Amino acid sequence: MRILVTGGAGFIGSNFIRHMLRTHPEHQIVNFDKLTYAGNLENLRDVEQHPNYRFLAGDIASRGDVERAFELGIDWVANFAAESHVDRSIEGPDVFLQTNVLGTQVLLDTARKRWLPSPIAPETILERGERRHLFLQISTDEVYGSLGPEGYFTETTLLSPNSPYSASKAAADLLVRSYHHTYGLPVLITRCSNNYGPYQFPEKLIPLMITNALEGKDLPVYGDGLNVRDWIHVEDHARALDLVLHKGQPGEVYNIGGNSERTNLEIVRFILRELGRPDSLIRFVRDRLGHDRRYAIDSSKIQRNLGWTPLRHLEDGLRATIAWYIENRPWWERIKSGEYRHYYQRMYGGK
């Protein structure tokens, strides 16, 4: 199959591409990425000469760019491309709607026209069990909103997104669903919890805290630090997506989670302990607007139906991730010394 991986130069997309090239010599990968501030071809240096890999610069919200990609003969789409940071969506939602909603619609529309010259009943695709064409939407548990101390998100939990980021992802999910229901496009949707691992942009909690601690800077914790996230190693996510593409039922949603709920303070204190730095580096700062209190995923459906299970234990995975950031200092120092510095000043300067 020739797989169009959009957003493949970002954190999860680049880890997914590496996983697919390693485990599926039968597939060709086209990495289609706009290379925004978060896209970095250095994330894929080790595979850029791989015979089954090629890069194509482009914007998912541009019909011309997406048409050019489909001219290569695309069988499957894995849509990772997105604006992905909640804090940036609070500062400026426009680009989130442009990329996450309109971009997804352009991809869906192009796939529909190329793959389904005439509409086909979704039941027909299911009956045939065909995997000739697939559109995988990589979504997030944040579309479900926020949980209290009890309970879990299941695939049937009502969508109640709280940030412009999660609202744009929820809108995209619903568009993907509608293209299946209306046109019979063979789609799959996954909703995953918070990822961590190598190549994560240092604006997100874990890489920000590791790199700040390495630089001897303050660690800015929002509010009381007791918000809970369910952490999953990015390689466990990549394996789950691989399985959904090969075995998932078109039209279905699959939750993916790490079964590793921790408060932000637990994560930050663990990182400080591992690096031998004092807790006094923690600086409590003004809370994020509309900050979701707790996310927790029930991933029993993918475990039961597709036989997936997360393999990386959180503390081991975190130790390996800390080691990666220590060994790859030039990778994140280049990022932190560029445009990102102005962002950091803007976001954290007055808090």
Ligand code: NAD
């Ligand atoms: P990221 O910000 O690291 O990467 C996003 C990539 O998309 C970048 O390479 C960027 O250049 C590219 N991109 C942005 N706009 C584009 C456009 N208009 N056209 C083409 N490419 C564009 O994000 P990530 O953390 O790797 O997340 C990838 C996907 O997974 C996103 O859809 C996100 O919503 C979803 N997700 C992320 C997490 C997480 O914890 N990071 C969890 C669940 C789901």
Ligand code: TYD
């Ligand atoms: P983040 O990595 O931005 O992921 P998300 O908001 O998509 O879950 O943040 C994870 C948690 O860490 C979230 O509760 C916000 C908190 N956080 C901080 O306390 N300080 C920070 O500087 C950042 C970036 C996040």
